[in-house]
Amino acid sequence: MRNHSPASFGDFRCANCGAVVSVMHMLSGVNNRNHCPYCLWSCHLDLYSAGDRLSACKAGMKPIGLTLKRSRNKYQADSRGELMLVHACVDCATVSINRIAADDDPEAILSVFQSSLELVQHDFYSQQGVVMLDVEDVGAVHAQLFGQGVLA
């Protein structure tokens, strides 16, 4: 992989909802802020790895569901893994998995999860290595978003 300095991007305006998004690590807790914390839409900017900003597509990426990223940390509170957002590019259909940031709206995340339950393409995404969370994961999703024992 070519050694290059990733482009640095400052605060941006969400192309989907128009909200101004800060990339401050103190707010988001992530190094590469790649989606709007309000509507959760992203932009197809990365190609090979998170933050490389090498993609020329630049179309919107819609949040289509949730998945879990397995962690090698056996002492992690939830051993099933970290809750992640799944985005799909509306132009080229590329799928990417992104960390949920500290300031992401949990209600919006839950809404994405509920919409994803009606999605009929789970098999299509699993072929691409993304196992979308399903109806049996409702408890785990609530636990990670709102804390243990809280289930609406």
Added chain:
Amino acid sequence: MNTTDENDQGVVFRKSTGHYTVHTNSREIDCELSSRLCKSTHPTADPVAIGDQVRFMDAGQGSGIITEVLPRRSSFSRPLPVPGQLVVEQVIAANVDQVMPVFAAASPTPKWGLLDRYLVAAEAAGLPSQIVITKMDLASGNDSLESDLDIYRRIGYPIHLVCASTGEGVEKLKQALRGRMSVLVGKSGVGKTSLMNGLQPGLGLRVKTVSSGEMGKGRHTTSHLQMFELGFGGRLVDTPGIREFGLWNIHAEELASLFPEMTRYVGQCKFGLSCQHDREPGCAVRKAVMDGHVSPYRYQSYMRLREEL
């Protein structure tokens, strides 16, 4: 004073602040600028560049005064920022035939974005470029080097892999230099002067090792511009290490056409020549990147350079 009636002509081979060495009829004349020539340009801009054909008044005892710079057939320039003032042009070398961007295989790590800057500047000046990779003895273990260089091979840039200490690739490089005036450009510590010594044994130019840090930064050993007559034919300009290289007199609208692999797509976008190749729908350049015809790294370089213009 032993002056001549007619001004003599010569070529500027070396310059340091206020002093120019002009070669004429196998003589070396140490020249200064005439006051008229000094006043003809911005006070911080140098009206004379290495490689310039100049007229001078011979003042005797090996000294003279440059009175006129003859029209240049080409020049390789960069902007020279003047604090608190306008940016002025700094001509690195004049009457150049080709530009040779020099990068080390390792120590210091190659900065491909800087290479793209040199290549764009050369394209803008209408000069061909040949890429030189030095210190090939340090290339083992650097698996990505070949794939990085393939990006430029596919575009059509000739690449010379050389090692000044072992002599690897030096003969082939001599062929590329023969009969032409070339300028070596690159960061400090990449081995430009070592390469000069390898090409022309006997020059004995001063070189130093790079610093021992992780990045292996150069020590700015060469501090002045100088042109050398090559024994096998041709002229070569050695330059001090350039840390920053801006683009001079290049407009944002023409930038994509200075990337040879993008040229064929310019004008084919939905918005024609008005397209900035950023987020516009129907952009042929972006599509070429996504289809694999243009390297995403080169496209990123394009976007970065465009932000500066």
